[in-house]
Amino acid sequence: MKGQIVIFLSLCALSSAISSNFNGKLFHHNENPNPDEELNTLQMIRKAGYPAEAHVTLTEDGYLLTMHRIPGKPGSPAIFLQHGLLGSSADWVVSGKGKSLAYLLADRGYDVWFGNFRGNTYSRAHVSLSHKDLKFWDFSWHESGIYDLPAMITYIVKLKENFLRAYIGFSMGTTCFYVMASERPQIARLLQSTYSLAPVVFMNHVKSPLRYIAPLAYDKIIFSLLGEGELLPQNKVLKFLSKYLCTFESWEEKICANSLFVFTGFDKAQFNYTLLPVILNHAPAGTSSKTVVHYGQGIESGEFKQYDYGAKRNMEIYKSTEPPKYNISKITVPITLFCGDNDWLSSPVDVMRLSNELPRKPIIYKVPFAKFNHIDFLWATDVVELVYKKLLDMLS
Numbered sequence: 001m002k003g004q005i006v007i008f009l010s011l012c013a014l015s016s017a018i019s020s021n022f023n024g025k026l027f028h029h030n031e032n033p034n035p036d037e038e039l040n041t042l043q044m045i046r047k048a049g050y051p052a053e054a055h056v057t058l059t060e061d062g063y064l065l066t067m068h069r070i071p072g073k074p075g076s077p078a079i080f081l082q083h084g085l086l087g088s089s090a091d092w093v094v095s096g097k098g099k100s101l102a103y104l105l106a107d108r109g110y111d112v113w114f115g116n117f118r119g120n121t122y123s124r125a126h127v128s129l130s131h132k133d134l135k136f137w138d139f140s141w142h143e144s145g146i147y148d149l150p151a152m153i154t155y156i157v158k159l160k161e162n163f164l165r166a167y168i169g170f171s172m173g174t175t176c177f178y179v180m181a182s183e184r185p186q187i188a189r190l191l192q193s194t195y196s197l198a199p200v201v202f203m204n205h206v207k208s209p210l211r212y213i214a215p216l217a218y219d220k221i222i223f224s225l226l227g228e229g230e231l232l233p234q235n236k237v238l239k240f241l242s243k244y245l246c247t248f249e250s251w252e253e254k255i256c257a258n259s260l261f262v263f264t265g266f267d268k269a270q271f272n273y274t275l276l277p278v279i280l281n282h283a284p285a286g287t288s289s290k291t292v293v294h295y296g297q298g299i300e301s302g303e304f305k306q307y308d309y310g311a312k313r314n315m316e317i318y319k320s321t322e323p324p325k326y327n328i329s330k331i332t333v334p335i336t337l338f339c340g341d342n343d344w345l346s347s348p349v350d351v352m353r354l355s356n357e358l359p360r361k362p363i364i365y366k367v368p369f370a371k372f373n374h375i376d377f378l379w380a381t382d383v384v385e386l387v388y389k390k391l392l393d394m395l396s
Helices: 005-021 041-047 101-107 141-160 172-183 210-218 221-226 236-244 252-264 273-282 289-301 311-318 348-357 383-395
Strands: 053-058 063-070 078-082 111-115 166-170 194-197 335-339 363-366
Touching: 041 063, 053 141, 063 101, 063 141, 078 101, 078 141, 078 172, 101 111, 101 383, 111 141, 141 172, 141 289, 166 172, 172 194, 194 383, 210 221, 210 289, 221 289, 335 348, 335 383, 348 363
Parallel strands: 078 111, 078 166, 166 194, 194 335, 335 363
Antiparallel strands: 053 063, 063 111
């Protein structure tokens, strides 16, 4: 039976709370649901009053990726937004008009593009493989860096006939940028600037429970826990939980929110509980188990390097018993790093290490709120004042 360790941990917390707190409201559903609960990315954008487009691009290894877009006026500079692990383009718009970064950028006249990595809700197609085929899921964030980002960025550059004004990545969206910029620097040169929100490159100081499964990342047993192939797709079970258990008028929503905090850091003051049903209608959006295992290897090794297949297989692939490190000394694009003190996945100490190893000194912006955590970069109540206004000023 396919193991889903993240769902398992979340449901353990949920079942514990149910057994001790059940009060007859288990299936109570909010009488005034958020109207965006059942909408996809394009529908949410249009409902907010903006034009929306979908574009499909092909990677060099055959994956079909869907990008979403809020088109600007002819000649407007393009901004590219890239989601994190288990996320999708929806992450940038669920907070709504006046709060979501995508809408703030569109209001400033930018041509806003959203990427979707292979394997998520909007990028589950391949020219020859079915998403039901295990081979479809034989990728990690390495492939998303060397294939997905180049395909999406070059598509936009060709369409616009101009460089991208900025690449804004969150979490795994930053990891893949640094892979791309190291392995395919000619693509990185198509970007005028890069903004890394909660960058995940070096992971020595990760506090998330992911640290506890990291020692298994070099053992095949990890795939017995996570399951082979696809990990945590958006499905009917999760939609059921978001609709009936995670309402914002009862204790259940705190359980659902805490299942997020336990992986990213606790910040109840900044979490907008009313968004929870909308968030869970879109996230998790699915990825490969191999992607999470690759992160586990990074936590365990303390290095930023390619996927470790074991000495024998490494020798066949890399001509070395150890996987090669990514050479981030090749990166020349101007970079700004955003970090939070309470981020359990992107520690300020690890962000400083990244800064010190980059050849061109980046700007570092530490969010001036002590409890600011990983997901706060997307959905914090005061994210506009704490992060986005600073980012928009830098862009202009």
